[in-house]
């Protein structure tokens with residue numbers, strides 16, 4: 301049964317609905333709840349390979365949707381809350397984040413709910429009543445070409461806070477007891493939402509798991525389009541097989557420098573310091589699709605060099621990091637064959653972000669010139685840095701609140717250069733000093749060979765949530781590798797090869 305409770309008709313009154321009876325409307329200081337619906341869902345399940353939760357039994361939940369608005373902002377935000385039955389509930393709450401340009405996805409609640417949490421997600425209002433795909437960036441500007449700042453604020457930090465405030469009130473009414481602990485979990489955009497929550501609303505969560513955070517989204521968005529600007533200027537699309545050849549050559553050159561030739565670049569500092577010269581491959585042959593070959597040219601090498609260096613402004617100054625050394629080029633410089641023609645396949649969130657910043661004025665991003673690109677980069681910084689920039693991430697109050705922040709990042713992240721996060725972590729250590737304060741509230745782990753949130757050649761981090769929720773502070777994170785497991789080291793420590801089988805975790809120690 302699905303009943304709707306219209307707040308406009310019954311302000312603040314006790315309401316009846318599908319599986320949440322006599323609910324009092326949640327209250328928020330800066331937003332107004334418009335509507336609550338609920339419906340019972342049985343036998344909710346998920347393949348264990350998606351969560352790392354082995355053989356999780358199916359659960360029954362109460363599926364609650366709260367709609368809210370910020371008066372004057374003309375937004376319509378959907379918060380979805382999944383409530384396991386009281387006897388299956390672990391007493392805790394897990395808020396979940398989004399990815400790309402999305403503030404949240406319902407499926408991100410599956411893992412926490414199947415682990416016993418009550419969970420929630422929010423669309424942040426940026427699906428425009430479920431009419432647009434957030435990744436399109438269409439929500440960033442209004443029909444008349446003005447920037448929709450309230451929706452950018454929602455994505456930046458407001459929607460996670462609203463979700464937490466609303467969800468805690470709903471949980472307390474449903475279970476007759478407030479959650480004993482509240483957590484946030486997210487990757488990429490979701491990871492960044494975790495950092496923003498820590499900085500803006502340090503009291504919302506006891507613990508935040510923020511993986512591969514897209515800190516500085518205002519720079520990452522345009523920067524991930526840089527490969528197409530480079531290739532356009534060079535008037536050449538580099539085939540995927542040529543990029544793969546470069547990726548292999550980079551790993552071959554940089555992997556042994558960490559002391560263990562295991563196919564992984566395991567020391568974060570090598571992402572800065574490993575010397576790789578793309579020209580070394582000029583004249584060599586790349587094996588391509590359909591048993592064809594491609595001879596690598598000086599132009600290919602020049603394009604690769606520029607992609608690795610990252611975007612530069614008119615004066616040649618670097619604006620942002622380039623592609624992670626050793627990561628696949630397919631993340632931000634992928635091509636597909638369409639009707640036999642090689643065609644660019646841009647990083648979806650990057651193309652959507654640029655379209656949003658261009659206010660839908662441009663239909664073919666691949667036609668914009670380098671100076672138009674640099675202008676939209678500038679626009680993105682102007683609009684976005686106060687909302688998404690590193691300067692907004694002061695963790696002082698979070699540290700004082702006693703809450704914990706746990707992060708891991710893949711050292712072969714193909715979408716966001718991990719140096720972004722490692723540099724941020726270094727700066728936080730500088731701010732708080734070297735007296736152990738940072739270790740106490742903020743821990744960061746590095747995952748050699750692992751891609752953006754998942755994937756790649758390295759052992760996959762798994763189930764980091766227990767590391768956050770256990771009272772003991774984690775010294776390492778576990779990975780999926782069951783035999784001879786390799787643990788992830790806590791930054792700035794790194795895995796040092798002690799001898800023996802390079803595929804056996806016990807051959808490594810995490811040392812400074």
Ligand SMILES: *[C@@H]1O[C@H](CO)[C@@H](O)[C@H](O)[C@H]1NC(C)=O
Nearest residue numbers: 341342343344345358359360
């Ligand atoms: C849930 O799954 C079990 C086992 O497959 C089945 O027996 C039961 O009828 C299902 N319940 C509902 C409400 O679909």
Ligand SMILES: *[C@@H]1O[C@H](CO)[C@@H](O)[C@H](O)[C@H]1NC(C)=O
Nearest residue numbers: 346347348349350351754755
């Ligand atoms: C998970 O398992 C299902 C079914 O076995 C499979 O179809 C799917 O591709 C797997 N997903 C991942 C991410 O491995």
Ligand SMILES: *[C@@H]1O[C@H](CO)[C@@H](O)[C@H](O)[C@H]1NC(C)=O
Nearest residue numbers: 337339341363364365380406
């Ligand atoms: C939960 O409710 C929302 C809103 O009605 C609906 O879109 C969604 O599909 C529901 N989820 C499940 C798992 O049934």
Ligand SMILES: *[C@@H]1O[C@H](CO)[C@@H](O)[C@H](O)[C@H]1NC(C)=O
Nearest residue numbers: 374375376425427428429431
């Ligand atoms: C969403 O729907 C509500 C009510 O149906 C409407 O008032 C509002 O204008 C819509 N918002 C958008 C962005 O479409």
Ligand SMILES: *[C@@H]1O[C@H](CO)[C@@H](O)[C@H](O)[C@H]1NC(C)=O
Nearest residue numbers: 373374442443444445446447
């Ligand atoms: C654009 O539309 C918004 C929302 O309808 C309105 O508030 C704003 O004044 C409009 N701006 C211009 C320049 O038309």
Ligand SMILES: *[C@@H]1O[C@H](CO)[C@@H](O)[C@H](O)[C@H]1NC(C)=O
Nearest residue numbers: 636637638639640641642643
């Ligand atoms: C591929 O070619 C077919 C037939 O000429 C055409 O109908 C289709 O639209 C083309 N697809 C693309 C993506 O260009």
Ligand SMILES: *[C@@H]1O[C@H](CO)[C@@H](O)[C@H](O)[C@H]1NC(C)=O
Nearest residue numbers: 444445657658659660661679
């Ligand atoms: C896009 O169009 C709007 C309205 O027509 C204009 O104000 C704005 O400057 C344009 N933006 C860009 C980046 O060209």
Ligand SMILES: *[C@@H]1O[C@H](CO)[C@@H](O)[C@H](O)[C@H]1NC(C)=O
Nearest residue numbers: 763764766767770774777778
């Ligand atoms: C990691 O794995 C070890 C050994 O299997 C286990 O004892 C420990 O609880 C795990 N830690 C976490 C945080 O899951």
